[in-house]
Amino acid sequence: MMIMDLTGKTALVTGASRGIGRATTLSLARAGAAVVINYSSNEAAAEAVKKEIEGFGGSALVVRADVSDYSQCENLIKSAVDHFKRIDILVNNAGITRDNLLARMKTEEWQEVIDTNLNGVYNCCRAILRPLLKQKSGGRIINVASVAGIHGNSGQANYAASKGGVIAFSKTLAKELGSRDITVNAVAPGFIETEMTDVLSDEMKEQVLSRIALGRLGKPQEVAEVILFLASSAGYITGQVISVDGNLSM
């Protein structure tokens, strides 16, 4: 039997205002979790997610933080714990792309992607450990990686490296925290209908579609469902990478 009841739990989602983060936040809230909506730039979008959650009787808190900055992550976790008195679930979703062929890539493009996508995961995980361990009631960490981090993707050396790093980091953390009933998993979305893929040219989209067995892009909600599963009933799954990509061959 699948039990996806998160009543009494608190979940924090980074990059929660749009795309996969938004769908995940709404799903966790519908399952009963109190949610912390983190965003870095789009305050209006974050507030809209909060409003939607409060509309169906859930509770939510909006906190601005740039995950590439450790002290901001510390404040983010502190705000969450101060407000909801506990923290149980962390979804590291915040991510950016700065696509370019390596031959043309600027150091800033490399650095910005690593800072947000990889260092951001380290920052939030590091900051949440103390309150999580102190609670002594287990926990769930779900990191949003990417198929690019498994297979590589031309034009995304920075993004693929950051996501590959997230995968290895997740597997390691799963080993370190297993004895405390804290599970750590990664999901690896393929091409999902978000602002991140909106920027792809029609020609590029055609080419991508021909490589997806299911013949369509995924929906944010389809990734959110997997994250919800990992955050709730999947108590005996840890250190895994779950591809949500419609069977994409890269």
Next chain:
Amino acid sequence: MSVESKVKDIIADQLEVAVDKLSKETTFEDIDADSLDIVELVMALEEEFDLEISDQEIENINSVGDVVKYIESKV
């Protein structure tokens, strides 16, 4: 409350052992504490005594007595 009994209480609580089983000579090996147990204990000590214990200092702490001695030198 003396530092020693405070420290023993924290260790007993963190590592889930009976406080009367702890003496100054008790080592963390004796009570089967793993590396993460030690980290959790250090976090609790840091909070209780409002101090920061470095990785290097942690390496020199092997017994209940070591903790007491360390805390007494700091507070």
